[in-house]
Amino acid sequence: MSGSVSVAQRRASADQPDYARLGNPIATPAPDAQIRASLHEASPDRIRQNIERLVAFNNRSTVSSTETDLKPGTGVLAAADWIRSQFEEYSKACGGCLEVKVDEFVEQPQPGFGNSKPRIVRPTPLRNVYAILRGTDPVASKRMYLVTGHYDTRVNDVMDTHGFAPGANDDSSGTAVSMESARVLSQHKFPATIVFVCVAGEEQGLNGSAHLAKLAKSEGWQLEGVLNNDIVGGDTTPGDTLQSKTRVRVFSQGILPTAPIEQIRAALSVGGESEGPSRQLAREVLEVDRTYLEKLKGNVNSAHGSLAGTQPQELQAVMELRLDRFLRGGDHKSFSDQGFPAVRFTEWRENFNHQHQTVRQENGVEYGDLLKFDDFHYIAQVARLNMATLGTLAMSPGVPQNVKVVTSNLDNDTILTWDPPASPTPGPVRYEIVWRETAVNDWQYAADAARYSGTVGEHSVRLPVSKDNVFFGVRACSGTACSQAVPPVPAR
Template sequence: MAKRIALVAAIAFIPLASTQSSYANSSLSWQSLPGSLYTPPTTPWAYAPDASWPPTTIGTPLEPQAPDDELLQMLSEIDPNRIKHIVSTLANFGTRHTLSTQNSSTSGIGAARDWILKEMTAQASPDMTVELNSYIQGVAERISFPVNISNIVASIPGTDDPNRVYVVTGHYDSRRLDVMDYTNPSPGADDDATGVAVVMEMARVVALHGKPKASMIFAATAGEEQASYGATHLAKTLKKEGRNVEGNWNNDIVGTGRNEPFAAINDYTVRLFGASIFYPNASTSEEQTEAGLIGAWNDSPAQNLGRYIAEIAAGAAEAVGMQVALIYRPDRFLRGGDHLSFLEEGWPAVRFTEAVEDFRHQHQDPRVQNGTQYGDLIQYVDFDYTARVARTNLASMWSAASAPAMPRNVSISEAIGFPAADRDTPLEVLSNESQFCWNTGEDPLAAGYELVYRASGNLQWTHVVSVGDVGSVTVDLPKDDVQFGVRAVGKDGKKSPAVLPAVAGSC
């Protein structure tokens, strides 16, 4: 029998006055800047009144998970000076084009590859392995001759659930206006030496600390500018190995918040792109039709991973110094990146990109033209900003790897909360209640579960119902009006990303 939580709906939401997260009272000035997602402080985080009907008091307003002391220490060790060193070194290799020379120690993608491998190996702990994930790519799109493509991959195994994996990526290749020009200068400081710096600095800090419960992979990929060849090879390698990839954090162009049009909050904002359930075509047409029928186009695994990352960043706002702006599309308009390779394997994957891109300094040949400096040059990178992006990645990825896995086989029942099928339909079925079921007993890290929900027009989960260590719950909430998710909770309170319930005949 499902655990039942049935509370009468109230007239309006209750302001979160006594249970505010610590960041709400923070003295940090950036949190009160125009465009901040953390104001006003007397309103529950992520609650948008103009998009949040119907009113209810079921559950409690969601309060973002706070970081523990271990995570706070790790975040404090992200070093902007090391990020500067990484970005500067990579930019000084001249070009890192995928087709550039691989037999020089001072220029070309081979020099960059060897330097990253050496640096990551030097920083690795005894528990961390660093290796090349390589293959020969034949002639193909944007590949004019066979070329060795190598990802540098650092891995630390999970202590409790090593087959569950979280992957952070940034690509170390670069390009010019002519994507086939592999000899002339292409410093690629922002795109994407900054993403590689995030990956490398995260790997260094994790190697110093710990033993996550699930495995973590830190990968500098190649071939992104040609067609994400390296990331595709890495994703297929993990698929072939049977790994359970519960998330890809892809960092691509994360170098500054200072581009025009500039607003002060941009210095403390990183965009996070999450694809809907309709793209790419990794699910069946029947599943996509069902998602359309139940309004779940913004409840894909990628978007729920994005919600999770934004929530973790909010709970650790004082430590990460960054807010996450969720963008519900796979990438920038008609563009793409390495995370799409993970999406195509059916795994949750998101992309971090700076608040506003400056196209004078992206994919450009370095030059001064009509008084304007073009080129992806080191002077346009803010290393403190990139460090904040790294902390945002580390806080959320470490939290996920320290929490239980996402619940499996989560469903919402058609047997409750529907009109009568015939004269004998029981009265208890004729309600607006919603019933959910999921598997239990499969994950020793899971101590209980939570039902999260939001009004359909809201970007973020706003309310949570703690249901305990059960596999089914019925709540007095209308499935017609709100969107739901179920997430696992560990003994220490760490939570997994939420899972969209699939429609089932009954629990």
């Protein structure tokens, strides 16, 4: 009979665990019209042109800033000046909406890493170039979201300041993502603030990002998310059948080793090794990806020249449960060390013959980080993922504060409490409770907090789901934009 429920259906429903019956499966949010429009403005041609110009500086070694015999128009300082000029052009196009700044400092000589030789042997000028798109709301604009890539390069000898070091992938690709994000998003308005950054000194030991992260900390930046793009060129090597142009890795740190030892012990005691702020930011990237990139269709970039007009492939963000790759590091670590949520985007499969290599051919193998190995459509897709993430976060109310789970009673309920975001967007804010099984990495279920509110007070819920069986998070939403979730801290 139509509308009847069979015995088997009733039994299947009864067999569902409490966490599955009391929440809704995580649904893909509806895309925001402004963000979706911005993605269609990203241009593979613009990205190619910027990378070509960066390669033309010949060698962007950080320590080339101390050389006096470089050919005019080459070297790392010339590259910094050009990047600044591009940010200024983007600002002119949006009526002066970008504040273009240079974080210039002198890095002092330092010892090497382990048994390696020092990479800074004399006082060395460094320049981080960045542009700030201030949020339109006086309160929400205090929140900041940052995208970065490093523009310095190297070859086999990290101290070589004159040999051809194109760095077309490592990391002109990431620099191009920051620049294209600035060009496109500066034409739009967001309540919170977005910062577009190109740092130096990565190859010498994350020097530029370390200085900027410390600057952000000392100046009290309310930095709720950092997106680092490093080696996102989609290396295209003839004969390589294992590369994926539909995946990008998202690396993030779980427990911060710089956190107080009591905080680390508390996290370990409840299995919170994967609940740190950077890991939560990575989960937000995955949701943004599902909203905008996994099913992105349509003829994008139709007005942008010779590389335009192709159907973009879907892009799947894949969370990697580690800070970075083996034997390597990146600028997101500098921000993570200062307590800021930070992730790294990297192509699926790197070709190490095309990284940190002197340009040459040996035994039929071509070495060098050359322009011809970049895939500009892939870089554009990664740029779109960055733009969509930045836009979503900048339109969200920001992260809830002081999220706690009450552990004073032995029961099968879960009581969560929180405070509103520190600098919310104007208008109503709603809260979602999200959770997942302890053996699952991404959020599975969600419930509107209003469904369970009022049971224990304002900004609190009591759910008939055991806190022992799932990981919880609380996120703040405005319209279709939600912040990354914040895991609760046990409290009596």
